[in-house]
Amino acid sequence: MWLLFAFLGPVSWAISTHIDKYLVDRYFRDADTAVLMLFTALMGVVTLPFIWAFVPGVFAASWSSILVMMASGVMYIAAMLFYLRAIQGEEASVVAPLFQLVTIFSFLLAWAMLGETLTLKAGAGAILIIGGILFVSLDENLKFTGLKPRVVFGMVICTAILALANVLFKFYAVKDDFWVTTFWTFVGEALFGIGLLCLARYRNQAIALVRDHKRALLGVSGANELVNLGGGLSVRYASLLAPVALVSAIASTTTLFVFAVGSALTVFAPRYAREDISRASLIRKGAAAVVVTFGVFLTGVQ
Numbered sequence: 001m002w003l004l005f006a007f008l009g010p011v012s013w014a015i016s017t018h019i020d021k022y023l024v025d026r027y028f029r030d031a032d033t034a035v036l037m038l039f040t041a042l043m044g045v046v047t048l049p050f051i052w053a054f055v056p057g058v059f060a061a062s063w064s065s066i067l068v069m070m071a072s073g074v075m076y077i078a079a080m081l082f083y084l085r086a087i088q089g090e091e092a093s094v095v096a097p098l099f100q101l102v103t104i105f106s107f108l109l110a111w112a113m114l115g116e117t118l119t120l121k122a123g124a125g126a127i128l129i130i131g132g133i134l135f136v137s138l139d140e141n142l143k144f145t146g147l148k149p150r151v152v153f154g155m156v157i158c159t160a161i162l163a164l165a166n167v168l169f170k171f172y173a174v175k176d177d178f179w180v181t182t183f184w185t186f187v188g189e190a191l192f193g194i195g196l197l198c199l200a201r202y203r204n205q206a207i208a209l210v211r212d213h214k215r216a217l218l219g220v221s222g223a224n225e226l227v228n229l230g231g232g233l234s235v236r237y238a239s240l241l242a243p244v245a246l247v248s249a250i251a252s253t254t255t256l257f258v259f260a261v262g263s264a265l266t267v268f269a270p271r272y273a274r275e276d277i278s279r280a281s282l283i284r285k286g287a288a289a290v291v292v293t294f295g296v297f298l299t300g301v302q
Helices: 002-027 037-054 063-088 092-113 120-136 149-175 178-197 200-212 214-241 244-251 254-268 279-300
Strands: none
Touching: 002 063, 002 214, 002 244, 002 254, 037 063, 037 178, 037 214, 063 092, 063 149, 063 178, 092 120, 092 149, 092 244, 120 244, 120 279, 149 178, 149 214, 149 244, 178 200, 178 214, 200 214, 214 244, 254 279
16 A cells, blocks of 8 residues: 555645746746745644644654654755755756655665665665656756756755655654654644744745735645645655655656656646657657656565
8 A cells, every 4th residue: 555655645746846836937936935835834734733633642742752753844844945946947847857866865864764674676676766767857868958056956955854854754653653743743844934934034025925916826825735735645654654765766756747747738738838748758758657667566566
């Protein structure tokens, strides 16, 4: 079952990536993308009363555990800030492949902090997945395009922080409880949002954006956060059932789904995406999909 939950993440995130790109281009081209994270923090706040009502013992964890779990939430929002700033000036399909670095960082951190190791078969599957994803990101000359040093550096920081947040989440979710850990992680995200609101620069931008684009911005952003939340919870739950590095490898297929969604939008709604759907590009992506599928098969066969 962990494969099912692990795949719900990349499908959701692929949709969310294109919504993020739309929001950034439409409303945040001249604004700080940190303001967009206020909506992510707000969505976490909305879920807190429901978790509190239906999950007993959310306050039974030790204070040291609570502080680390909240820190995990803060790190997640911080990582997403680097990601949003990366796509503010680049296409989603250019930035998405850099998320493969999460798998590498997750493997190293899970080995060091959780003592997780991979079988030879699972490791080979993870390598095939990452290789297939990187291959689909090449242009017709088999070169990476659009990778600026600023974007690469930002995504290295993003993926390192995100991997650490995921490993910390698994450590405490196994130790305490999945929903208890989720609760305090969302509290950490909310605290990050409150911190942003305390800064006049971000508060004023948020007020101005909501005032000028209230219905569109809140509607699209709210739907996006629900999609993102569902994907995030699915992957976090999958990480309890399988090694973090394997779940990260499956989650790295987000890039394939980003291309798939982008291609569909290019055909049916070109105003929202411009993906290369030439014959050579489709052959390259098809070959990569075969490699990734075989890699997924290897990681799932125990």
